[in-house]
Amino acid sequence: MSENDGKNGAPWRNFYGRFKGKHLRDSQKAYLNEDLAKLSPGPVTWDENPDRTPLDLKALFDDKPLWLEVGFGGGEHMVHQAQQNADVGIIGCEPYINGVAMLLGKIREANVPNVAIHPGDVRDMFDVLPEASVARAFLLYPDPWPKKRHHRRRFVTPEHLDPLARVLKPGAIFRVATDIQDYVRQTLEQMMPRNDFEWLAEGPDDWRKPWPDWIPTRYEQKALREGRIPHYLTFRRK
Numbered sequence: 001m002s003e004n005d006g007k008n009g010a011p012w013r014n015f016y017g018r019f020k021g022k023h024l025r026d027s028q029k030a031y032l033n034e035d036l037a038k039l040s041p042g043p044v045t046w047d048e049n050p051d052r053t054p055l056d057l058k059a060l061f062d063d064k065p066l067w068l069e070v071g072f073g074g075g076e077h078m079v080h081q082a083q084q085n086a087d088v089g090i091i092g093c094e095p096y097i098n099g100v101a102m103l104l105g106k107i108r109e110a111n112v113p114n115v116a117i118h119p120g121d122v123r124d125m126f127d128v129l130p131e132a133s134v135a136r137a138f139l140l141y142p143d144p145w146p147k148k149r150h151h152r153r154r155f156v157t158p159e160h161l162d163p164l165a166r167v168l169k170p171g172a173i174f175r176v177a178t179d180i181q182d183y184v185r186q187t188l189e190q191m192m193p194r195n196d197f198e199w200l201a202e203g204p205d206d207w208r209k210p211w212p213d214w215i216p217t218r219y220e221q222k223a224l225r226e227g228r229i230p231h232y233l234t235f236r237r238k
Contacts, residue, residue, distance in 0.1 A: 010046035028101035035104045041091050041116035044124050054130045060116060061089025065135040068167075069093070070122045070155065071142055073217060075103025080215040081138075082112040088135070089114050093122040126163035134167045137174045141219045144180040156187045165196045168237040175211065176235070179220070179228035191235055200234045207231050 024032075041060055043049035057066055065088045072078045072092040082090050092115065094100055100119045107115060118125050142155050155161075156176070168174065174197065176187055184207075191197050201207050210216075210232050220230055 008046045008050040010050075024098060024101055028098070028105065031101050031104035031108065032097070035108065036100065036117065036119065039104075039107070039115065039117045041118055041125075042128075044118050044128055045120060046124065049128060052127050055128050057089075057130065057133060061114065064089040064114065066091065066133055067136040067138070068122075068125075068129075068134045069138040069140070071139070072103060073099050073141065073219060075099065075106045076217050077138065077140055077215055078103060078115065079106045079110050079112060081213070082115050083110055084213060086114060089116070091116045091118065091125070093118045093120065093125050095120050123160065123163065126160075126167055129167040131166055132169045135169055135172050137164060137168060137172065138177075139175070140177045141217060141223075142176075142178065142183070144178070144183050146180070146182070151182075151186060154183065154186060156183070156190045158190070161190060161194070161197075165194075165237065170237055172237040174235040174237065176233040177210075177220070177230060178233075179223035179230045181229075181231075184231045184233070187233060196238050197235045198238055200236055207233055 042055045043053070044055070046052075067081065067085075067088050067090045069078050069081075069090060069092040072094045075092070078090060078092045081088075092103065094103070094117070097119060100117060103117065139155055144154075164174070178184060178187070188199070191199060208229075208231070210230070211234070214232070216224075223230060
């Protein structure tokens with residue numbers, strides 16, 4: 001199969017996660033119907049934007065620095081950062097529609113204006129973000145794909161890290177949080193040889209202790225209850 005066998009010339013990209021859970025509450029359906037379109041960052045998908053025209057970030061967030069969260073889960077962290085950093089704009093990408101609905105509910109409650117949501121694959125977002133446009137990126141408790149034969153599905157592979165590097169500004173920060181030891185191993189194995197990132201750890205506390213502005217997510221709280229140890233990795237775009 002060629003790399004352009006998708007619709008509208010889109011590259012063929014396998015997606016292995018879930019798009020939807022078993023049930024959406026009526027209130028969540030209302031959030032999706034009433035709020036999601038208003039929070040779009042612009043035309044991201046290949047159906048909307050087959051020419052892959054870059055997003056107009058100035059129209060979206062004026063001149064605010066741009067942050068990107070990859071797979072925001074239920075949205076706790078994204079809303080927290082938006083509340084604490086009114087001077088930045090945050091785009092979140094999440095294909096799991098139940099998580100999108102949860103985030104929309106939190107946005108309504110918190111009334112944060114500096115967010116945008118792409119309910120889909122972050123690789124499509126990488127296509128349309130201008131080069132060197134993102135000042136900070138977050139990968140928080142990504143799908144661990146624990147079986148060895150599935151490790152190539154993890155985010156920390158060149159398929160994702162190369163376009164991430166393209167859209168990050170020089171000096172931009174990339175944060176990774178995970179409770180899976182083997183995910184830490186693969187992250188460091190992939191990141192350390194690269195000449196476009198540097199790991200900022202100087203001692204054990206730099207990966208054992210959370211960042212000062214951190215808020216524990218639901219997933220992290222579950223991991224701690226089950227005895228798994230979170231790791232907090234910080235990289236800088238060279």
